[in-house]
Amino acid sequence: MRRITAVIAAIVVIACVATPLALHYGQKRHNQLAIDLSDLQRTTDPRPLPGSAFARSIIAIIEHELDGVTGWRPNDLFIWGPHLLADNNANRQLGILQALRDTTRVFKDHLTKVSSDVFDQNLVDADTLLRNDAQRWAFPSAESRYRMAVVKLKAYVAGLEANPPTSRPINTRNSELMRLLQAWTELLGDAHAELFRKNLGWFETDDVFYHAQGYCHVIVHTLPAIEIDYARELGNRPVLKSLLEEARVPLERAAVMKPVMVLNGGDTSVLANHRRNLDSYVNEARQKIYSMRDELEK
Numbered sequence: 001m002r003r004i005t006a007v008i009a010a011i012v013v014i015a016c017v018a019t020p021l022a023l024h025y026g027q028k029r030h031n032q033l034a035i036d037l038s039d040l041q042r043t044t045d046p047r048p049l050p051g052s053a054f055a056r057s058i059i060a061i062i063e064h065e066l067d068g069v070t071g072w073r074p075n076d077l078f079i080w081g082p083h084l085l086a087d088n089n090a091n092r093q094l095g096i097l098q099a100l101r102d103t104t105r106v107f108k109d110h111l112t113k114v115s116s117d118v119f120d121q122n123l124v125d126a127d128t129l130l131r132n133d134a135q136r137w138a139f140p141s142a143e144s145r146y147r148m149a150v151v152k153l154k155a156y157v158a159g160l161e162a163n164p165p166t167s168r169p170i171n172t173r174n175s176e177l178m179r180l181l182q183a184w185t186e187l188l189g190d191a192h193a194e195l196f197r198k199n200l201g202w203f204e205t206d207d208v209f210y211h212a213q214g215y216c217h218v219i220v221h222t223l224p225a226i227e228i229d230y231a232r233e234l235g236n237r238p239v240l241k242s243l244l245e246e247a248r249v250p251l252e253r254a255a256v257m258k259p260v261m262v263l264n265g266g267d268t269s270v271l272a273n274h275r276r277n278l279d280s281y282v283n284e285a286r287q288k289i290y291s292m293r294d295e296l297e298k
Contacts, residue, residue: 027089028258030068035060035221040228049160050170051112053225058104059153061221062146065093072146075137088262091207094134095214101130102183103218110179112168120168122156125149170229174296177230181293187215188286195279206262209275212282213254219285220251240295247288254281 035057040048066072073090074097108123129152132145159167170176191212200208223244227234234241257278265271 026069027092028256030064030070030089031092031217031256031258033060033064033217033221035224037224037228049165049167050172050229051167052157052160053228054107054111054170054222055153055157055160057222057225058100058107059150059157061096061100061218062150062153065096066143066146066150072134072143074134075142088206088210092210092214092217095211096218097130097134097214098211099187099215099218101127102187103180103222104130106180106183110176111170114171114173114176117168120156120159122152122159122167126152126156172230172233174233177226177233178293178296180226181289181296184219185286185289185293187219188282188289191215191282192279192286195275195282200264200275202264205264205275209262209278212275212278213257216251216254216282216285219289220248220255223248223251237295240292243288243292243295247285247292250281250284250288254278254285257281 037053037056040053040056042048070089073093076090104123104127108119108127112120112123126149129145129149132140132142134142136142156167159165160169194208195212197208227241227244234244257274259272259274262274263272264275265273267273
């Protein structure tokens, strides 16, 4: 009996150590995303219509979250959802979703629309589908709606490639790009406010940390699309291209930070304060994007 008890105790201890480590290294690997847009970077005519790179980046971000080993976490069972064991990835995915919603809304409302132009219907549908409840597991499930959003975005890309095109391309006007940069600075401003909030409990710290990281993940992986879709405009404004690169550096770091445990040490504590560390990258990127807006206004 003692031997059995000892074995059970050993198994429990191993499980308690192995589970957090497996979740940590699994998420660390999952946080990496490579989006290949090299086929859209040609400088000779006919060039791809602006909008393909942006839509394909959004598609890649969504599919990466849906098709990962653990899939969509926020609507999982309680122990794997946003409130217990696997809450880190679940809160990160909620941040990703919020940033995707804001980015797709601007894509639909401004980047591809001017004044009295009609909306692109595929973008309208994708925007609507991404607003489905992230924690709904059935009737309909969150995953099914987000996969349908991917279908609509792929239809948008196919429409740009049709002859004649049936999708509305990005207008590549400064005034519309400013709307996108405004949305991103507001997201990063929200992240800063949460990360810098006082009296944040230990059990809230990692939720805030990973939610903010989700914002950075979306922005950093759509910046290259801006560089492609606005290639001519950026080529004529070297300072904009330089600022874009300078914004990418802190965002890349912020998007993959993965401490074994998110600590909430004080200003003079020997323990780290990971949310303040993340906030330094968030603020740096926010300032660079804000400077891009200022440059576009000139």
